[in-house]
Amino acid sequence: MSVPLRIDVLTLFPRMFDSPFAESIVARAQRAGRLELEVHDIRTHATDKHHVADDAPYGGGAGMVLRPEPLTRAIRAVRGASGHVVLLSAQGRLFDQAAARRLATVRHLVLVCGHYEGVDERVVESDVAEELSIGDYVLTGGELAAMVVIDAVTRLVPEVIDAESLANESHTEGLLEGPQYTRPPEFEGRKVPSVLVSGDHGAIAKWRRAESIRRTAERRPDLLDRAKLSPAERARLPRTPARKASVNDADLVDAYRSGVGSYRIAARFGISPATVRVRLRAAGVRLRAPRSVERSPTVTEVTRLRATGLTVRELAVHFGVSHVTILDRMKRAKR
Numbered sequence: 001m002s003v004p005l006r007i008d009v010l011t012l013f014p015r016m017f018d019s020p021f022a023e024s025i026v027a028r029a030q031r032a033g034r035l036e037l038e039v040h041d042i043r044t045h046a047t048d049k050h051h052v053a054d055d056a057p058y059g060g061g062a063g064m065v066l067r068p069e070p071l072t073r074a075i076r077a078v079r080g081a082s083g084h085v086v087l088l089s090a091q092g093r094l095f096d097q098a099a100a101r102r103l104a105t106v107r108h109l110v111l112v113c114g115h116y117e118g119v120d121e122r123v124v125e126s127d128v129a130e131e132l133s134i135g136d137y138v139l140t141g142g143e144l145a146a147m148v149v150i151d152a153v154t155r156l157v158p159e160v161i162d163a164e165s166l167a168n169e170s171h172t173e174g175l176l177e178g179p180q181y182t183r184p185p186e187f188e189g190r191k192v193p194s195v196l197v198s199g200d201h202g203a204i205a206k207w208r209r210a211e212s213i214r215r216t217a218e219r220r221p222d223l224l225d226r227a228k229l230s231p232a233e234r235a236r237l238p239r240t241p242a243r244k245a246s247v248n249d250a251d252l253v254d255a256y257r258s259g260v261g262s263y264r265i266a267a268r269f270g271i272s273p274a275t276v277r278v279r280l281r282a283a284g285v286r287l288r289a290p291r292s293v294e295r296s297p298t299v300t301e302v303t304r305l306r307a308t309g310l311t312v313r314e315l316a317v318h319f320g321v322s323h324v325t326i327l328d329r330m331k332r333a334k335r
Contacts, residue, residue: 006036006108007038008083008110008111009113009146010042010075010110012053013143021037025154029154042070043070044074045070052067066115066119066123072127075123078110079108086103086109086111086129087128088111088112088131089133092130092131093131109153113146114141115141115142132149173227175212175213175215179211213227217238252265252280252283256276256285263320297319298329306330312326312327312330
């Protein structure tokens with residue numbers, strides 16, 4: 001049997017961890033000897049009479065900051081020679097499945113639960129290996145975040161969960177898991193897909209793969225760029241039409257009256273110059289006469305930037321003109 005994963009949690013509120021880890025996967029992992037989990041009260045490392053672990057921030061402002069002395073002593077007391085110290089913080093890098101897999105290979109993990117306005121930066125600089133956040137929102141403290149990390153990491157420890165279950169779940173290959181069904185075969189008029197009861201394991205595997213890709217494309221298209229897809233699967237991905245930003249007529253009018261031309265307005269708001277002019281006229285704006293002088297950019301400017309590899313469309317956006325204008329400058333350059 002391999003060495004169990006050791007996790008030490010440093011917190012101001014140790015009792016918060018009693019109930020969540022008394023049940024389910026984490027409790028089973030501890031009973032099976034695959035996880036050693038211990039929760040420590042940071043206040044026990046404060047040396048004053050009242051065990052104060054926080055103080056007002058220098059420079060003023062609301063809230064309190066965890067003091068460096070008790071927190072540093074707490075970290076160093078449990079870290080040992082090889083503990084990997086992680087601070088749960090709203091400022092940390094996003095915790096995802098890749099981070100969970102990485103931390104599951106660490107033999108000793110020390111989780112520090114930030115609280116109040118945060119921790120003294122000197123502790124971060126001297127004793128924290130990395131900061132992690134479970135999402136772009138603010139929690140009262142890092143305790144709930146630590147629970148999420150512990151659960152996600154523990155289930156990846158060898159022999160905690162059946163390896164086959166881990167191989168076919170959401171985010172394993174950068175994709176969401178497809179739909180699941182169980183008995184009865186028909187419920188409220190809706191039947192289980194026939195392929196799942198066909199007994200054809202090859203067809204079932206193909207169906208599940210296709211459904212996983214389809215669901216990811218529908219619900220989390222942002223995952224597809226990094227997903228493990230074959231060239232054929234990537235070629236069959238549904239095309240997602242570009243979403244045009246909603247533009248108010250008042251914004252167009254304000255921009256035009258400030259002196260900005262229709263081409264630059266179009267490039268800014270992602271609509272065509274013709275649409276800009278139509279909407280301005282409909283809003284009662286009297287359009288300026290077109291300039292008789294050559295519209296920027298010059299042939300030299302276009303030629304120079306074109307040589308850097310920019311496409312015609314990218315040049316048009318850069319200069320705030322139409323792609324026709326860019327093509328005209330390129331044609332002149334060849335004369």
